[in-house]
Amino acid sequence: MPTPKRQLGDRGEQVAAVYLERCGYTIIARNWRCRNGEIDMVARDGDYLVFVEVRTRRDEYALESLLMHKRQRLVTLAYHYLAEHDVPETTPWRIDVIALTVVGNRLVVTDHVMAAIGEEGCA
Template sequence: MRNDLTGRWGEETAAAYLRRRHYTIVAANYRCRLGEIDLIAENRDYLVFVEVKLRKSAAFAEALEFVDRHKQERIRRTAELYLCEHPEQTKQPRFDVIEVYAPNGTQTKRPEIRHLEDAFS
């Protein structure tokens, strides 16, 4: 299966997870010249910028370990631009990482999901 389709499946799985927890998905795959944010969601208190990491397992390393300082900085800059473009957004921003572990790829019936709130600031 192509990586872009697999990645999209992971992002859709994460979005469904957030909806079940009463988040509203504001944007998916927000792109600008500075970078990309997988999901932007909001709940009662926060506007959440979400990086989704899809892995078959955590045997090599946990997915969060692939969100290094460089990636965090790119997400922060992209979020700043999003907020400038959407001044109506007045909620406190937060940066989360959602790890989706799917041992059988898109055929995984019950992927393990770990939601790391406020993963970096």
């Protein structure tokens, strides 16, 4: 049985997926894994391939919980995904972060930061 923290994270990812689809994104993959870790979601937003990190917290500090080592690992994971899926080098990509916070008994998207982690992959 998943821990309460894992259950909250899973709920957050589900809410984030619905939010992204309502914003016009197409979800390509969820919980994509390789030996270096996991990307919560991979999506399309127009021409962009978007790697999405979902941060779900019970307090208002969801965005602040994304530490530098996690940011660097997300960039590494994005490169692994691009290589494994033979994505053309000309394909623009970015890493978005979606923050959700528990409000009462609901999860609310509090932030969606596009290209939140550098400009590494933007063509």
